[in-house]
Amino acid sequence: MISKKMEPLVNNNSAIRAMFEEGLQMKKQFGAENVYDFSLGNPSVPAPAAVDHAIRAVLAEEDTLTVHGYMPNAGFEDVRAALAESLDRRFGMDYDAGDLIMVVGAASGLNILLKTILDPGDEVVTFAPYFVEYGAYVRNYDGVLRVVPPHAPDFQPDLEAFAGLLTEKTKAVIMNSPHNPTGVVYSEETLRRLAKILTDKEREIGHEIYLLSDEPYRELAYDGVNVPYVPWYYPDTIVCYSYSKSLSLPGERIGYVAVPKSVSDHDALIAAAVIANRVCGSVNAPSLMQRVLKRCLEEKTDVAVYDRNRRRLYEGLTQLGFECVRPEGAFYLWMKSPVEDEKAFVAAGKRYHILMVPGSSFACPGYVRLAYCVSYETIERSMPAFAELAKEYGL
Amino acid sequence: MISKKMEPLVNNNSAIRAMFEEGLQMKKQFGAENVYDFSLGNPSVPAPAAVDHAIRAVLAEEDTLTVHGYMPNAGFEDVRAALAESLDRRFGMDYDAGDLIMVVGAASGLNILLKTILDPGDEVVTFAPYFVEYGAYVRNYDGVLRVVPPHAPDFQPDLEAFAGLLTEKTKAVIMNSPHNPTGVVYSEETLRRLAKILTDKEREIGHEIYLLSDEPYRELAYDGVNVPYVPWYYPDTIVCYSYSKSLSLPGERIGYVAVPKSVSDHDALIAAAVIANRVCGSVNAPSLMQRVLKRCLEEKTDVAVYDRNRRRLYEGLTQLGFECVRPEGAFYLWMKSPVEDEKAFVAAGKRYHILMVPGSSFACPGYVRLAYCVSYETIERSMPAFAELAKEYGL
Numbered sequence: 001m002i003s004k005k006m007e008p009l010v011n012n013n014s015a016i017r018a019m020f021e022e023g024l025q026m027k028k029q030f031g032a033e034n035v036y037d038f039s040l041g042n043p044s045v046p047a048p049a050a051v052d053h054a055i056r057a058v059l060a061e062e063d064t065l066t067v068h069g070y071m072p073n074a075g076f077e078d079v080r081a082a083l084a085e086s087l088d089r090r091f092g093m094d095y096d097a098g099d100l101i102m103v104v105g106a107a108s109g110l111n112i113l114l115k116t117i118l119d120p121g122d123e124v125v126t127f128a129p130y131f132v133e134y135g136a137y138v139r140n141y142d143g144v145l146r147v148v149p150p151h152a153p154d155f156q157p158d159l160e161a162f163a164g165l166l167t168e169k170t171k172a173v174i175m176n177s178p179h180n181p182t183g184v185v186y187s188e189e190t191l192r193r194l195a196k197i198l199t200d201k202e203r204e205i206g207h208e209i210y211l212l213s214d215e216p217y218r219e220l221a222y223d224g225v226n227v228p229y230v231p232w233y234y235p236d237t238i239v240c241y242s243y244s245k246s247l248s249l250p251g252e253r254i255g256y257v258a259v260p261k262s263v264s265d266h267d268a269l270i271a272a273a274v275i276a277n278r279v280c281g282s283v284n285a286p287s288l289m290q291r292v293l294k295r296c297l298e299e300k301t302d303v304a305v306y307d308r309n310r311r312r313l314y315e316g317l318t319q320l321g322f323e324c325v326r327p328e329g330a331f332y333l334w335m336k337s338p339v340e341d342e343k344a345f346v347a348a349g350k351r352y353h354i355l356m357v358p359g360s361s362f363a364c365p366g367y368v369r370l371a372y373c374v375s376y377e378t379i380e381r382s383m384p385a386f387a388e389l390a391k392e393y394g395l
Numbered sequence: 396m397i398s399k400k401m402e403p404l405v406n407n408n409s410a411i412r413a414m415f416e417e418g419l420q421m422k423k424q425f426g427a428e429n430v431y432d433f434s435l436g437n438p439s440v441p442a443p444a445a446v447d448h449a450i451r452a453v454l455a456e457e458d459t460l461t462v463h464g465y466m467p468n469a470g471f472e473d474v475r476a477a478l479a480e481s482l483d484r485r486f487g488m489d490y491d492a493g494d495l496i497m498v499v500g501a502a503s504g505l506n507i508l509l510k511t512i513l514d515p516g517d518e519v520v521t522f523a524p525y526f527v528e529y530g531a532y533v534r535n536y537d538g539v540l541r542v543v544p545p546h547a548p549d550f551q552p553d554l555e556a557f558a559g560l561l562t563e564k565t566k567a568v569i570m571n572s573p574h575n576p577t578g579v580v581y582s583e584e585t586l587r588r589l590a591k592i593l594t595d596k597e598r599e600i601g602h603e604i605y606l607l608s609d610e611p612y613r614e615l616a617y618d619g620v621n622v623p624y625v626p627w628y629y630p631d632t633i634v635c636y637s638y639s640k641s642l643s644l645p646g647e648r649i650g651y652v653a654v655p656k657s658v659s660d661h662d663a664l665i666a667a668a669v670i671a672n673r674v675c676g677s678v679n680a681p682s683l684m685q686r687v688l689k690r691c692l693e694e695k696t697d698v699a700v701y702d703r704n705r706r707r708l709y710e711g712l713t714q715l716g717f718e719c720v721r722p723e724g725a726f727y728l729w730m731k732s733p734v735e736d737e738k739a740f741v742a743a744g745k746r747y748h749i750l751m752v753p754g755s756s757f758a759c760p761g762y763v764r765l766a767y768c769v770s771y772e773t774i775e776r777s778m779p780a781f782a783e784l785a786k787e788y789g790l
Contacts, residue, residue, distance in 0.1 A: 001512055001603055002512065002660070003667075005514070006510065009674060010663070042464060046459045055450065056454070064441045068442050070437045104499055104648070107677075108676035110676065117398055119400070136674040250464055251464045251683070253679065253680075253682075268396075269397065272397045275401065286647050286684065288684075290646075
């Protein structure tokens with residue numbers, strides 16, 4: 001009785017679940033501290049203390065019917081106004097409350113935007129490696145995901161291949177920088193070229209191509225790297241943001257969609273997306289967390305913790321002879337498998353109690369992802385295990 | 396650039412929005428206290444104090460990474476286990492954690508279930524009058540909503556007409572009791588007959604028909620009326636529950652889906668629904684609210700407040716000569732329009748500053764809905780206005 005569209009998702013999920021169960025089993029068998037689990041992108045830095053302070057303050061100071069009650073489906077007007085002001089100040093934009101929709105995390109934001117713009121058969125382009133659920137999101141609305149092949153070794157997007165994939169049917173492009181799973185930050189030069197290609201194509205095909213910028217990792221950048229603000233480069237950019245990583249609130253499901261005034265069909269698009277937010281079942285972003293957010297707009301997670309992990313892991317692994325992309329953002333290290341079949345390498349890692357995610361899970365075989373949002377001790381303790389693994393592969 | 400599927404939703408929404416804007420305008424012009432707004436189903440009773448206490452206790456006592464962090468997409472295991480135990484005790488069920496999925500409200504619960512079971516062209520049956528977004532939910536997954544005509548004057552479902560609408564393509568039925576917009580509670584006798592029809596039809600067509608019981612108003616019943624637990628009567632019942640009304644938390648988006656062990660394809664259905672929860676974009680129910688819920692399972696909103704409103708409004712309006720369905724549950728009064736064109740009646744009401752929702756918005760013209768989740772004073776003050784309105788219609 002399961003829908004035919006759901007069947008492949010269920011089968012694929014069983015594989016991921018099997019991996020997860022295996023990890024649990026290993027932790028039970030060997031003790032959690034003896035398993036080096038780099039498989040999960042769950043923030044290891046707690047939410048800033050200001051978040052819990054703000055929760056208490058909201059409960060103490062604000063009207064309880066408002067705090068827990070319905071508001072317009074786009075979110076509380078005053079929260080959106082404050083957020084707009086903060087974004088305007090940070091990025092020199094001219095957002096106001098009406099340009100923002102509070103959403104149940106970036107995954108929901110992407111879904112309501114795709115629901116809003118896709119007709120069956122419409123195409124969406126993204127860049128491998130990519131978060132595979134993009135495919136499920138696009139197929140939810142009977143769209144077709146076109147994937148630009150990965151561009152080793154720097155993993156900046158392959159823009160020539162990208163240009164070749166754009167067609168009359170292209171309605172949207174999904175980009176993600178800082179990038180899961182590679183840790184790459186798209187450079188200003190990349191964004192300029194990307195924008196030029198899209199603008200030319202828009203003119204050629206006579207309709208808009210929306211660039212959906214999925215930005216949960218925006219605040220996680222290192223070495224002073226600048227994460228350019230995508231709407232500066234391309235007028236039809238829509239930003240999908242989540243506080244899952246920047247405030248370490250992944251379970252709370254709070255984020256926003258920002259539609260700059262430069263976006264084509266701006267008003268109609270926002271009106272439809274707000275309705276999509278309702279009819280897709282989210283209705284609105286959680287109300288208490290919206291109220292809290294208004295008081296935490298200038299808060300950030302402690303990036304120094306991830307940075308320390310990043311350096312230790314990158315240096316440790318490259319010293320052992322592994323080939324890694326030096327991460328500039330997010331909390332992932334992207335490592336080349338010493339053998340073509342990275343699933344075999346992942347399996348070998350497990351024998352040393354190391355859990356990594358195969359690149360195939362991001363449509364990029366031959367690589368593995370290590371999430372370093374773990375304790376520093378886990379990284380330290382994992383090094384001898386990685387040394388054994390390197391030895392096994394003759395590094 | 397808006398998807399063709401979204402266009403009718405956008406157009407319809409503009410009408411609702413116009414009504415809402417007109418209400419705002421009236422309140423500005425005449426003062427909020429002089430406008431009798433019965434249009435919104437937003438709880439007027441605050442969340443029990445225990446909810447805010449529980450929020451503070453969770454923050455003080457529980458691990459912050461857990462409180463705000465990811466958990467399995469179905470929800471925290473311990474929260475589901477506690478909820479299962481509470482439901483088992485209340486309803487004599489044998490739920491355990493694995494039978495429950497925490498969701499972003501009942502709207503999200505219905506969406507993920509429909510996503511799970513519907514193939515294009517599959518049919519879902521519901522009973523008029525009904526919450527029109529059921530239609531949008533079903534069309535999200537290319538299903539077809541079949542509507543059983545309303546059954547005046549008692550507005551119990553017309554089960555003969557219902558039986559006639561079931562076909563080989565029927566995958567699900569959506570029912571809602573206590574009922575929006577009529578305030579009717581489906582009787583035990585109704586549920587027995589409904590179950591018999593469905594069971595016979597399942598046998599005839601050779602596949603399951605899931606009965607999706609949308610129950611946000613379960614705890615809101617009056618006059619000692621018993622709200623029968625639907626899974627007792629029909630094994631393929633799936634319950635969609637929300638705490639929006641029972642704990643006055645509509646903005647927080649917290650509810651659950653309960654899949655009794657008797658449901659066909661139980662395990663596959665739950666596995667798929669959990670994936671649907673993720674790929675539809677909700678990912679999981681808000682984490683803090685899940686933790687809070689575990690501490691508030693025995694809490695209830697103060698139904699006496701709604702009951703007092705209900706009596707005053709029902710008695711006041713019937714004394715004036717209006718014909719009303721005596722509400723047994725929820726917080727809606729369903730009133731017959733004195734003229735066939737209830738939209739004209741609603742427009743006339745506005746001249747006396749009375750805001751009501753036309754029955755056409757629930758696929759049942761000739762009636763109007765009054766939401767009495769307002770202050771008692773609003774009801775008191777509205778009575779002279781209703782008296783004028785009655786006079787205008789010669790009552």
